[in-house]
Amino acid sequence: MIKGTVTNKDSFLNHVAKxxxxxxxxxxxxxxxxxxxxxxxxxxxxxxDELVKVLKLQxxxxxxxxxxxxxxxxxxxxxxxxxxxxxxxxxTWADPRFExxxxxxxxxxxxxxxxxxxxxxxxxxGDKNTEIxxxxxxxxxxxxxxxxESGTVVLFNGKGKxxxxxxxxxxxxxxxxxxxxxxxxTQVAEKVHRDNQNGEQVASCVNFISGPSNxxxxxxxxxxxxxGPIKATYIIVNDx
Amino acid sequence: xxxxxxxxxxxxxxDQGLSDSFMRGAVSAAQGRLRDGRLNxxxxxxxxxxxxxxxxxxxxxxxxxxDYYLEMLVDNVSKRGGHVFFAQxxxxxxxxxxxxxxxxxxxxxVKSKSMVTEEISMNEALEKIGCDVVESDLGEWILQVDDHxxxxxxxxxxxxxxxxxxxxxxxxxxGYKNSEKPEELALFAREQLREEFLAAExxxxxxxxAIADSGTVTLVTNEGNARMATTxxxxxxxxxxxxxxxxxxxxMEVLVSLLTRAAVGQKLTSYITxxxxxxGEGDVDGPEEFHLVVVDNGRSKILGTEFQEAxxxxxxxACINVCPVYRHxxxxxxxxxxxGPIGAVLSPLLGGYDDYKELPYxxxxxxxxxxxxxxxxxxxxLLIKHxxxxxxxxxxxxxxxxxxxxxxxMGTASPTMYNIGSKLAPKMMKxxxxxxxxxxxxxxxxxxxxxxxxxxxxxxxxxxxxxxxEKEESKS
Ligand code: SF4
Numbered sequence: 001m002i003k004g005t006v007t008n009k010d011s012f013l014n015h016v017a018k019x020x021x022x023x024x025x026x027x028x029x030x031x032x033x034x035x036x037x038x039x040x041x042x043x044x045x046x047x048x049d050e051l052v053k054v055l056k057l058q059x060x061x062x063x064x065x066x067x068x069x070x071x072x073x074x075x076x077x078x079x080x081x082x083x084x085x086x087x088x089x090x091x092t093w094a095d096p097r098f099e100x101x102x103x104x105x106x107x108x109x110x111x112x113x114x115x116x117x118x119x120x121x122x123x124x125x126g127d128k129n130t131e132i133x134x135x136x137x138x139x140x141x142x143x144x145x146x147x148x149e150s151g152t153v154v155l156f157n158g159k160g161k162x163x164x165x166x167x168x169x170x171x172x173x174x175x176x177x178x179x180x181x182x183x184x185x186t187q188v189a190e191k192v193h194r195d196n197q198n199g200e201q202v203a204s205c206v207n208f209i210s211g212p213s214n215x216x217x218x219x220x221x222x223x224x225x226x227x228g229p230i231k232a233t234y235i236i237v238n239d240x
Numbered sequence: 241x242x243x244x245x246x247x248x249x250x251x252x253x254x255d256q257g258l259s260d261s262f263m264r265g266a267v268s269a270a271q272g273r274l275r276d277g278r279l280n281x282x283x284x285x286x287x288x289x290x291x292x293x294x295x296x297x298x299x300x301x302x303x304x305x306x307d308y309y310l311e312m313l314v315d316n317v318s319k320r321g322g323h324v325f326f327a328q329x330x331x332x333x334x335x336x337x338x339x340x341x342x343x344x345x346x347x348x349x350v351k352s353k354s355m356v357t358e359e360i361s362m363n364e365a366l367e368k369i370g371c372d373v374v375e376s377d378l379g380e381w382i383l384q385v386d387d388h389x390x391x392x393x394x395x396x397x398x399x400x401x402x403x404x405x406x407x408x409x410x411x412x413x414x415g416y417k418n419s420e421k422p423e424e425l426a427l428f429a430r431e432q433l434r435e436e437f438l439a440a441e442x443x444x445x446x447x448x449x450a451i452a453d454s455g456t457v458t459l460v461t462n463e464g465n466a467r468m469a470t471t472x473x474x475x476x477x478x479x480x481x482x483x484x485x486x487x488x489x490x491x492m493e494v495l496v497s498l499l500t501r502a503a504v505g506q507k508l509t510s511y512i513t514x515x516x517x518x519x520g521e522g523d524v525d526g527p528e529e530f531h532l533v534v535v536d537n538g539r540s541k542i543l544g545t546e547f548q549e550a551x552x553x554x555x556x557x558a559c560i561n562v563c564p565v566y567r568h569x570x571x572x573x574x575x576x577x578x579x580g581p582i583g584a585v586l587s588p589l590l591g592g593y594d595d596y597k598e599l600p601y602x603x604x605x606x607x608x609x610x611x612x613x614x615x616x617x618x619x620x621x622l623l624i625k626h627x628x629x630x631x632x633x634x635x636x637x638x639x640x641x642x643x644x645x646x647x648x649x650m651g652t653a654s655p656t657m658y659n660i661g662s663k664l665a666p667k668m669m670k671x672x673x674x675x676x677x678x679x680x681x682x683x684x685x686x687x688x689x690x691x692x693x694x695x696x697x698x699x700x701x702x703x704x705x706x707x708x709x710e711k712e713e714s715k716s
Contacts, residue, residue, distance in 0.1 A: 001319070001320060001321045001517075001521070002321055003318050003319060003321065004317065004318040004320075004321050004322045004323040004324065004517075004530075005318065005323045005324070006314050006315075006317075006318050006323070006324040006325075006326075007323075007324065007325045007326065007336075008325065008326035008327070008328070009311070009314060009324070009326060011326075011328075012310075012326035012328065012534070012536065013307040013310060013311055013326075014307075015328070015536075015540055016306050016307040016310065016482070016536075016540055016543065017307040019540040019541070019543035019544050020304070020306065020307070020543050020544045021544045024307055025305060025307055025308040025311075029305050029308050031301070031487050031488070031491075032297075032301055034294060034297055034298070035293070035294075035297055036290045036291075036293045036294035036297065037294065038285070038287045038290040038291045038294055039291075039294075039493065039494055039497070041287065042285070058507070062510075121524070123522055123523075123524055125524075126524060127524070127525075129524050129525070130471075130472070130524070130525050134434075134438070147508075149507055150506075150507035150508040151507075152508055157523070157526075158520050158522070158523050159520075159522045159523060159524075162523075162524050162525050163467070163471045163525045163526055164471055164472075164525050167464060167467050167468065167471060184497075185493045185496065185497065185508065186490075186493055188493075189489040189490050189492065189493035190489075190490060192454070192489045193453075193488050193489040193490050196453060196454045196488075196489070197453075201320070201516075202454050202456065202514075202516050203516070203520070204320075204515065204516050204517055204518070204519050204520040204523060204526060205470075205471075205513065205514070205515050205516075205519075205523075205526055206513070206514040206515075207467070207511065207512075207513050207514075208508060208511065208512035208513070208514075209510065209511060210506075210507075210508050210509070210510050210511075211510055212510065213462065213463050213464035213510050213511070214462050214463065214510055215378045215379075215426060215462060215463045216396065216462075216504075217377070217378040217379035217382070217396060217397070217398055218378070218382075218398070218403055218406060218422040218425055218426065219402055219403050219422065220269065220273055220396065220399070221422050223422050223423055223426040225426070225427075225430070226378055226426055226429070226430055226462075226463040226464065226465070227376070227430060227433065227434075227437075227463050227464035227465045227467070227468050228463070228464030228467065228468075228510070228511070
């Protein structure tokens with residue numbers, strides 16, 4: 001990666017330090033040991049099953065259907081949701097989990113046999129992917145981490161995991177392996193922070209998605225589906 | 241439009257605000273809804289006070305070491321291939337942004353809602369070089385389509401317009417043919433804005449929190465417009481006030497949790513997007529070029545003073561939603577893009593006492609704002625400090641010392657009447673809105689409207705009016 005340029009840094013930061021009434025900081029500053037840490041208390045000690053319950057409840061509040069299924073029933077469950085959304089066209093990530101969870105047949109044969117176009121994100125095709133996603137009816141991704149409290153799927157985008165798959169299609173389906181569910185955003189933030197400190201770069205785009213897009217800008221009434229998907233379904237699957 | 245909205249004197253703005261029953265009703269209903277949302281979300285957490293204290297300690301530490309964390313941030317942004325520009329003034333920021341845009345030969349720019357770009361009048365600077373700048377937040381877009389009607393609320397900028405007015409705006413300006421149903425209006429906006437996103441060469445966003453130790457910017461939205469603006473255009477420019485920064489992901493997480501709860505009572509908004517540099521190698525979508533513009537524009541004047549805590553603000557609008565004065569006079573009365581209690585503290589600091597010395601008096605000092613603030617900024621104490629300084633400087637308080645107090649007392653002198661008036665206004669007023677005038681309302685509203693048969697402020701096209709006015713002046 002070529003380094004970017006930085007302009008006016010010293011004059012600006014010297015001025016900031018001066019305004020603060022001291023010379024510019026040149027040594028490492030450690031974060032203090034915070035006096036409060038309320039985020040650690042949320043759903044502390046909850047089992048995976050209890051977290052699933054929390055997630056399902058939150059799904060209702062954010063206008064998102066939440067379905068629970070076993071790995072062996074996943075293809076049928078996914079097909080049902082896709083067809084329920086009107087079939088037509090699907091775009092998915094290029095993600096080995098589709099195969100691991102036994103979805104290859106459905107994507108390669110099952111859906112096409114029902115006149116559903118399936119496009120798998122293909123880095124070779126460049127911007128063509130975006131065009132296809134823009135016209136697609138359904139976008140499907142796996143969830144990388146899932147937050148029970150807020151009903152959030154966390155997507156670390158990059159390479160085969162295009163940003164547009166969860167954004168441009170009219171509807172969105174997230175497949176949530178049960179093992180990815182954690183209490184809340186705290187756990188993701190801690191992991192990214194740890195990785196970062198170990199020199200591992202965070203993905204260029206991390207999305208925290210909680211249900212369909214919405215707005216309350218017209219007379220404060222909730223309208224679902226403004227720029228992003230109009231409907232969303234989460235399929236929680238018991239891991240293999 | 242810059243920080244300043246309108247040139248009317250404070251008193252006139254207040255009178256205008258008072259005269260608009262729909263606005264008052266809408267403001268009051270929205271305030272109530274947002275406030276209840278916050279209270280429910282707080283209650284659900286159980287230990288909301290600990291959350292607030294944690295937010296406070298994070299903000300305090302970060303601001304005290306602002307130079308350190310900004311340096312860390314920009315070093316990390318540049319490591320990830322992003323370009324950084326530090327702008328002391330609005331002009332410097334705009335010059336840099338317009339240069340980037342020119343270099344790209346860009347004509348169409350999509351923006352997702354951002355206070356700081358309003359503050360520096362970035363849109364005007366871009367329009368001057370011939371660019372089409374499209375606001376993509378639904379509320380902002382509605383205002384833009386309506387010839388730049390000024391916003392009235394930080395999180396709900398088009399709060400002062402009802403759905404019939406929005407339908408008419410769409411019909412008159414864009415040939416919209418459907419009904420005033422919010423879903424149909426939104427669908428129309430979706431279609432129109434999709435085209436804009438696909439055509440735009442540059443996407444411009446604000447920044448809720450920048451994360452120093454990873455070089456990340458975090459955007460919080462419900463509509464997904466910030467995602468669109470950072471997924472489709474090839475160039476992304478993010479503009480941030482220099483104080484909008486946290487040390488690491490761990491603190492970002494806490495402040496986002498506070499922000500979404502305090503702003504809209506949601507655990508998280510539909511989309512939180514954390515972006516680090518331009519798209520990575522092998523990524524298909526996302527910007528090829530990323531620019532971060534860090535803006536001072538008067539903020540450093542607040543550092544190291546008794547007002548430093550004002551920079552702790554995370555722009556949630558909770559203080560606005562509990563403010564009885566705001567409820568009464570509406571957002572436009574503050575004459576600043578920053579309304580409500582935080583606006584009354586911040587506007588004089590950023591814009592000077594000459595323009596904003598009345599604002600610290602637009603408060604009853606009831607402390608509801610301080611109590612609501614998720615990062616515990618002592619807002620009412622800062623307002624008192626302003627008053628002390630103003631009296632010191634001017635030798636006396638502004639003439640109408642307690643104009644807003646009077647306005648406020650008028651409302652509370654007859655609470656039932658006020659409540660009926662404000663709660664029912666949107667429904668009841670409809671048949672009585674004749675052309676652009678609010679005519680006499682029925683029953684209890686009559687007393688409120690009969691003496692105030694003013695043009696409804698929302699139809700006052702500030703820019704047009706202002707331009708004409710300036711022309712007239714230069715003639716004379
Ligand atoms: S001052 Fe506090 S309550 Fe008001 S907008 Fe800022 S953070 Fe929110």
